[in-house]
Amino acid sequence: MIKNKKNMFTVLVATSLMGSLTVACTSNPPSAVNTASPNATSSGTTAPSAAVTYPIKSDKTLTYWGELTGNVVGVKSAHTDIPFFQDWQKKTGVNLKFIAPPTNQAAQALNVMLASGDLPDMIEFDWQSAFPGGPEKAIKDGYILKLNDTIDKFAPNLKKYLKEHPEVDKQVKTDNGSYYAFPFIRGDDYLRVFQGPIVRKDWLDELGLPVPETIDDWYTTIKAFKEKKGATAGFSVVSVPRPFNELVNGAFASAFGVTRDFFIDNGTIKFGPAEKGYKDFLATFHKWYEEGLIDKNFATADSKALDANIASGATGVTVQNAGGGIGKWQPLIVAKDPKAVLIGAPYPVLKKGDIAMYSQKDPANAPGGSVAITASSKNIDTATKLLDYGYSDEGHMYFNFGTEGVSYKMENGYPKYTDLLMKNPDKLAPAQALSLYIRGNYNGPFVQDKRYIEQYLALQTQRDAVSTWQKTDVDKHKLPPITATPEESTELAKIMTDLNTLVDEMTLKIILGTEPVDSFDKYLEKFKSVKLSRALEIKKASLDRYNKR
Numbered sequence: 287m288i289k290n291k292k293n294m295f296t297v298l299v300a301t302s303l304m305g306s307l308t309v310a311c312t313s314n315p316p317s318a319v320n321t322a323s324p325n326a327t328s329s330g331t332t333a334p335s336a337a338v339t340y341p342i343k344s345d346k347t348l349t350y351w352g353e354l355t356g357n358v359v360g361v362k363s364a365h366t367d368i369p370f371f372q373d374w375q376k377k378t379g380v381n382l383k384f385i386a387p388p389t390n391q392a393a394q395a396l397n398v399m400l401a402s403g404d405l406p407d408m409i410e411f412d413w414q415s416a417f418p419g420g421p422e423k424a425i426k427d428g429y430i431l432k433l434n435d436t437i438d439k440f441a442p443n444l445k446k447y448l449k450e451h452p453e454v455d456k457q458v459k460t461d462n463g464s465y466y467a468f469p470f471i472r473g474d475d476y477l478r479v480f481q482g483p484i485v486r487k488d489w490l491d492e493l494g495l496p497v498p499e500t501i502d503d504w505y506t507t508i509k510a511f512k513e514k515k516g517a518t519a520g521f522s523v524v525s526v527p528r529p530f531n532e533l534v535n536g537a538f539a540s541a542f543g544v545t546r547d548f549f550i551d552n553g554t555i556k557f558g559p560a561e562k563g564y565k566d567f568l569a570t571f572h573k574w575y576e577e578g579l580i581d582k583n584f585a586t587a588d589s590k591a592l593d594a595n596i597a598s599g600a601t602g603v604t605v606q607n608a609g610g611g612i613g614k615w616q617p618l619i620v621a622k623d624p625k626a627v628l629i630g631a632p633y634p635v636l637k638k639g640d641i642a643m644y645s646q647k648d649p650a651n652a653p654g655g656s657v658a659i660t661a662s663s664k665n666i667d668t669a670t671k672l673l674d675y676g677y678s679d680e681g682h683m684y685f686n687f688g689t690e691g692v693s694y695k696m697e698n699g700y701p702k703y704t705d706l707l708m709k710n711p712d713k714l715a716p717a718q719a720l721s722l723y724i725r726g727n728y729n730g731p732f733v734q735d736k737r738y739i740e741q742y743l744a745l746q747t748q749r750d751a752v753s754t755w756q757k758t759d760v761d762k763h764k765l766p767p768i769t770a771t772p773e774e775s776t777e778l779a780k781i782m783t784d785l786n787t788l789v790d791e792m793t794l795k796i797i798l799g800t801e802p803v804d805s806f807d808k809y810l811e812k813f814k815s816v817k818l819s820r821a822l823e824i825k826k827a828s829l830d831r832y833n834k835r
Contacts, residue, residue, distance in 0.1 A: 337442065338671055340680065341379025348665050348672070351385040351399070352410030352657070353392045355728045357721035361714065369723050373689060377680070380672040400429055407663040408673070410730075413467055414653035418779075419772035421466035421658075426772070430658040431666065433465040440670035443677035444468065447733065457651035457767050461831040467656035468673040468731035472648060475756070476736050481535060481646040482755035483634065484611055486602040486619075487627040487747075489515050501541050501570060501634050504603070508579045511602040519581035521574065522601040526588045528786065529793045536644030536760070537605040541634040542566045545644045546789070548825050549763045555825045559789045560813050565806040568796040575797050585794055597622070608748040609717070616745060630751020633758050645758040649767045655729025676732030686726035686735040693723040703741050716742065768828035778824050784816035 350365075358368065365371040365384035375382050385406055387395030393416055399405065409430065413421040424430045437445050448455040458469040472478050489511055490497060498504045511517040524531045533539050533546035543551075544558035544567065558564055574580050581587055581595065595601035597618040604611070612628045619626035633642030659669050675681040687694040687701040694701045703720070705711075710719040720727040726738035743749050770778050792809040795801040 338440075338674065338678075340377060340675060340678070342668070342671055344380055344668050346665055346668055347381040347383055348408065348663075348669055349383045349385060349406030350408045350410070351387070351396075351406045352408075354386050354389065355721050356389065357717045357728065359389055361718050362722065368721075369692075370688065370721075370725060374675075374684070377684060378672050378675050380668060382672075405429070405660040405662050407665050407669050408657050408659055410655060410657045412653045413656055413658060414767065414769065416653075419775050420460070420769050422460045422462060422464060422769075423772040423775075424658070425464060425466060425661075428661050430466060431661045431663070433467070433659065433670075434463070436659070436666055436670050437465055440667050441468075441674035441677075443674045443681070447471075447677050451650075454650050456832065456835045457649055459835065461769060461771070461828075461835065463835065467658040468676070469651050470653070470655035470729040470731065471733045472650050472652055473733040474736035476752065477734055477739055478648045478650065479646060479752055479756050480609065480648075481532065481537075481607045481611075482605065482751065483537060483631040484604050484606055484628055484751070485631045486511070486515075487629040488623070488625050489602050497629070497631050499632055499635060500638050501538075501636055503638075504538075504634055505574065505579070508574065508603055509577070512579055515599070515602060517600055517602045518578075519583075519595050519600045520579045521603045522581035522584060522587055522592055522595045523605050524587060524589055524592055525585050528790050529585050529797075532605040532646070535605075535646035536633065536642070536758075537646075538571075538634055539564065539567045540642050540644035540758075541636050542570075543643055545763075548765055548822075549644060550765060551763065555765070555822055555829065557785075557813075557818060557822065559792070560810060560818060565803065568793065568806065569803045571797045572799060572803060576799060580797075585798075593618070599623070608743055608751045612748050612751060613743070613745065616747070627747065629747050630754045632754055642758040643760075644763050645755060645760045647758075647760045647764060651767060652729060653767070655725075655731065657731045673731045676730065682733060682735065684724075685730060685732035686724060686738050688723040701737060708741070708744070716744070765825070765829065766832055768825070768832045770824055770828050774824045774827070778821060781817050781821045785813065785818060785821065788812050788816060 352365075354362075354365065362368050365382075365386060371382070371384065383406075392411065396409070396411060396417075411417065413424055413430070417424055421430070425432050433441075448458065454471055458467075458471075459465050485498065485507065487497070489495075490507070493510050493514055495507055495510060496503070498507045508517075508520040511520045523537075530537075530546070536545040539545055539558065542563035544556075544561045544563035546558050546564075548555055548557055550556075571580065575582075575584075581601065583591065587595075592601070592604065592606070593615070596604065596615045599619070599622065606612075608630065612630070616626075616628055619628065633645045635642050657673055659666055659673075663669060676685050683690075683701065687703070688707075690696065690701075692704070693707055694703050696702075707719045707723060708716050710716070714722075717727060720742070724738075725732065726734060727742055739752075740749070743752065788809060792806065796803055796805065
């Protein structure tokens with residue numbers, strides 16, 4: 287048995303490490319509308335521009351580089367085929383030539399383009415977390431424009447929003463105070479939470495079990511699912527690129543006061559896997575694994591494997607999103623059992639009545655979908671006015687809901703999506719149809735509206751799940767979107783590669799039982815050799831700078 291476990295570990299950890307090393311349409315033209323507040327005031331030293339009236343008059347064609355959302359892959363092949371991007375040009379009066387990198391290859395394609403020196407006017411990319419050295423390095427290297435003066439002169443809508451939302455303002459600029467892109471902003475707390483524990487409610491009811499709250503409750507639940515419902519992989523999650531991917535968001539581990547990441551504890555930054563609570567978590571999951579309660583193939587399970595486990599009834603407990611989890615799986619399980627129901631359950635705690643320490647919650651500024659203007663652009667003012675449209679009243683409605691009468695209708699003051707999006711005649715899923723006419727269901731240069739998610743989460747169980755998952759103390763413990771300096775980023779990347787390799791190894795070996803739980807102490811010594819203390823110093827310095835923004 288021990289030999290088989292060791293062979294299994296060798297395969298699983300190799301797979302995990304490979305993942306961890308992967309580097310990271312038309313409508314009627316609108317009438318002219320004044321969409322900027324004439325009273326917008328400057329947050330800088332330059333006087334604000336006059337209000338912009340859309341569509342603006344421009345005979346130029348600007349170039350726009352950005353990846354197509356995965357929602358439309360297989361439906362449309364280019365931006366120019368998508369009604370949203372067709373009408374965006376009409377509404378703003380700016381003609382665009384789109385350049386799209388191959389799907390899932392944006393980072394590689396961007397590197398090639400930057401090396402060529404032939405840059406478009408605008409680049410849509412995650413500059414904050416996906417560009418080596420971060421946005422300040424991109425500015426310093428002459429790739430993108432520092433936008434402070436440009437926003438002052440030509441973007442009254444964005445400037446007004448940031449002035450009214452100082453906490454968001456801190457997130458969308460660097461430690462040096464540089465604005466570097468037109469940001470994607472989640473406009474309501476409700477939009478920032480979308481993931482948590484999911485359980486088969488029909489099985490709970492059938493077995494006379496309550497919705498689990500404590501770790502002991504979850505043990506009882508999963509054990510009953512295995513013994514009485516034949517759930518051979520009672521608890522299963524995605525483990526690509528690393529074991530129990532969602533641990534970074536605190537699922538189950540936070541019951542023991544940790545997460546698989548850096549977090550704040552009484553003002554001190556800590557690294558979860560180096561804390562005693564992580565040892566307690568590993569001991570618990572080792573016990574569950576030994577008893578056959580956890581998917582025996584958990585370490586290599588990808589999204590397709592999890593889908594299959596849920597659909598077949600092999601899994602009754604997991605951690606996933608309201609949309610991509612409950613929304614995707616509910617039709618699959620109902621096809622097999624008409625009474626089947628998935629619900630969101632509270633993040634686990636040790637003692638009944640406690641509030642979970644940590645959970646998934648995105649910052650208001652989600653870096654994906656941010657659009658920078660390149661330093662070499664000859665059309666800075668026009669590009670800025672185009673991008674500022676998304677923060678205007680008219681642009682807000684367009685990005686979130688599309689064109690009235692086509693993609694939405696106003697009902698008692700509420701913009702309700704039409705059947706073209708929610709019950710598409712071409713049998714497109716709502717996520718696909720929405721992405722043809724709006725950007726509200728993914729990202730971009732605008733402020734996301736809560737009324738989008740109220741309709742996208744069509745099932746009451748999805749909406750209830752989000753409300754349930756919101757009830758944690760994550761705001762007390764989650765680090766804000768801090769950034770390292772370019773020099774620190776290079777150093778931190780090396781440390782984290784080594785550190786994550788050790789954490790993955792420790793997690794797998796202890797849960798699988800190829801090493802005893804007490805070997806945790808041996809790994810703490812190894813953490814010292816890969817400079818965990820230095821990583822903590824960098825994180826603290828980054829947090830101090832963020833707090834001074």
